[in-house]
Amino acid sequence: MADSAEQLLIVDLPRERLKRLGPDALTDAELMAVLLRTGTRGKPVLQMSTELLEAFKGSLLGLSVASIKELCCVPGMGETKALELCAAFALARRLAKQRLTPQPYANNPELVVDFMRGLFRGTVKEEFHILLLDKRLRVIRNEMITTGLVDRSLVHAREVFRSAIREACSAIIICHNHPSGDPSPSPEDIAVTKMLVQSGDIIGIRIIDHIIISGLPRSDRADYFSFREAGLFKVAEE
Secondary structure, three states, X not given: OHHHHHHHHHHHOHHHHHHHHOXXXXXXXXXXXXXXXXXXXXXXXXXXXXXHHHHOOOOHHHHHOOOHHHXXXXXXXXXXXXXXXXXHHHHHHXXXXXXXXXXXXXOOHHHHHHHHXXXXXXXXXXEEEEEEEOXXXXXXXXXXXXEOOOOOOOOOHHHHHHHHHHOOOOEEEEEEEEOOOOOOOOHHHHHHHHHHHHHHHHHOOEEEEXXXXXXXXXXXXXXXXXXXXXXXXXXXXX
């Protein structure tokens, strides 16, 4: 009986579940447990990975940008495990960049939506991001500017354009999410967009588009709103 119970426990281990069912069947905590490999005395690896996620409010995005020092502050996380996690997230970011780089996004908002939807999945707050573009209007990288409701008091032109200036970008794409499910722009969304477009005109950095992505799948219509497609501001074409 004891041997049977032990075998059942082994089958339920994240690594065994990954082998039998594939990665899509595992939770975030289980996938991290596979990366961490071992727990500590009195704390199984799955419990450790669950507590690690909880330390960052259940957010993979928050965990992915945590520093080595921040990761090591979580009980049971030594430097080796922290370095392994950082390396895994760095590879994921590089993969995302490779996936984006070959495509010109100025004329195809759906490709931007496909990428950003993955970043927004599971978020309960609005997140305001920018995509930095090179001279050929290809994505250099994504950067989150702020979280919370999009508001002129929270979204400052200096924060939005700081990285674009540093990277010598010729244009950017603005993107944020509506976790409620309706991607329609609010009056404040429109006001913020107008303010940023005017600021970009002054400093010579174009805003190619502002895309709002729904936090919920929609079958009745598109799950995103493109200011460019809607004609809410004129975009200079190359």
